[in-house]
Amino acid sequence: MKLSSFMDSAYQKKRPGKRLKTREGDMIFSLEDLADRVGNKPSREAVEELVPEDNNQLDLLISSDPKKKYSMIWGYLTSLAAERSSAPLKPPSRDYVGLELRHGTIILPEAGDHVGERMRGGRIVVKGKAGDHLGQEMQGGRIIARGCRDYGFRSMREGFGVILGDAGKFLGIGNCGGRITVMGSCKERAGWLMRSGSLNVSGDAGEYLGLLMSGGRIQVKGIAGRRAGWRKRGGSIAAGGFGPEAAVDVIELE
């Protein structure tokens, strides 16, 4: 017999995969149990497959502290809980809330980092200020926050983001869709490498607004900092005023 045939017969009933599933069929009582089965950085599908049917047990998992190690798993659990619930979910303010949310509503008093990352639908309301990476890689849905720190709505494809106050640096980097509205001001390099979508700022914007942008629309009602539209290749920027060295095609609003 060929050695390959021997190996085929030895592994015929095994599913491909390198890690041992030691607890298949066991109940999931803690985030550690879940992490043992799916790893610390799993896909949503892997978590969804194992998440308890019982909502009380799911609530128990959400109420536990994931620390940094299990924060992604915990984020998926908040999304799954929000999707199951008819009322808005009010989880503790931690990182990765609403990770890959598809529908449902989440209300947070304030938010950590990566809130609403890769969300595809539903709604997240942050009553206070959000941390970094708010709505990163959004593909749908809406996020409303009182303010956010850096890298808000980065690489956004679709959806709607509203910041009622001020936004930090690098807002909407590399966006290829979606809409962002900032009622206050935003700091430097908003709309960097933007390819499509829109960014509306009611207040002022920092320097290098729309740096290297190739599409989309930016409108700043206040004053943009220096070098607005620096080396831009497409798209449009309109601002109430702008600093020195702005691109020639930046439009001044009346």
Place this chain on the structure above:
Amino acid sequence: MGRKDLAIGMQRVNAQLYFSIANSCLRGRAVLLYGGMGANKTTLINLLGSSFLSMDFDQVEDIMVTGHPEQTEEKIVGFLDPRQWADSSAGPTQVLWTAWAASNWKLINEINRFPSGKQNLFLEILQKRKISYAGQLCRPGDTCYFATMNPEFSSTYPLDEAILDRISACVPATQPDFMAGILLSEREKDVRDLADQLPRFTPQEFSSLPGMVAEKHLSGQVELAILCLIRDFTLCERAPFYDKTQLSSSKPSLGLCSGCHYQNNPEAICWQVDEGLSDRVRQDLRIFCRAFAFLLNRDADLEVLKAIAPYVIWHRTTPMRHALEMPPYFGDGKLAYVAGLVEKSINRTMNEREEMNRIFSRAVDGETTAAKAIEELSLFDDPIARLDFIPALEDLS
């Protein structure tokens, strides 16, 4: 019997009883029952002998040999017939064989009460179909071997590694537990009456058992897991020919592994035991898997292997003392510790070694070049890949 301490999937059985019955269904294998005095080790074997050989209990008791320092080969095996020297017409030398030597049910009672030198007598006898003495042969045929021993007492002797290797499985025999004690108190009958009540095998039925066991099929999974299990215990990067059985004065417990990157890696087994495993272990694992599958009327699968392998291995190895002394073993849970190593090896083979095993098999079958396979295998930090597969492919290329 005591508790059902052997779990095979969902089935739970008493290890002492089932290993003894399994050995009765096999030939040329030896099972050692290890435990304190009065744990019914000898009685159990004699009861089974009475049933399988369809003999009276007292007759079976008379067959066994019991260890003590004054035992000699002549008393155990046989002696030259003195009458032949008075007979002028005598032909070839005649030997009077003992009942033990001529029987195909051999119980060596209290084996560790034989002094170390006299234990060597059993090196030749165990697992053999014939016994020689003074140039004459006794051919009892296929034989079931059993042995019993106590823990170390004042008048016992340690068993040699070579004789331990010839013992297929070692099973702890515990004292009857509370429930068993109640049952024993209610029993009025003598053990001889119990022997009379047991079913009797005809000689044909008894001799047909090994054939029925051999009909059980071992899956490829089990064969592969056994191969990897033995290599996991035997391979050592620092031993001659990567073979731990070649070591004499230097051992993992004596600092051989100091500085080796496998040391203290809980996934690696090589540094956790002093001795490697011989090919006898592979044969014992295969045959006992089949025997248990036959007894329990199930497939000889990985669950059976996981359950029986610790009993086949634990007496042949010495775990690292400092690892064994940690909870939950507390220095005395050697069987449980070896069971943990066995489970680790089997799980690793089934879940993490598929890729490297397939790379190796493709290269051996000529589906890919040895050089490419060696390059791919060098990425696997696994003793089998590094010390078995790569040298084998280097020889091929």
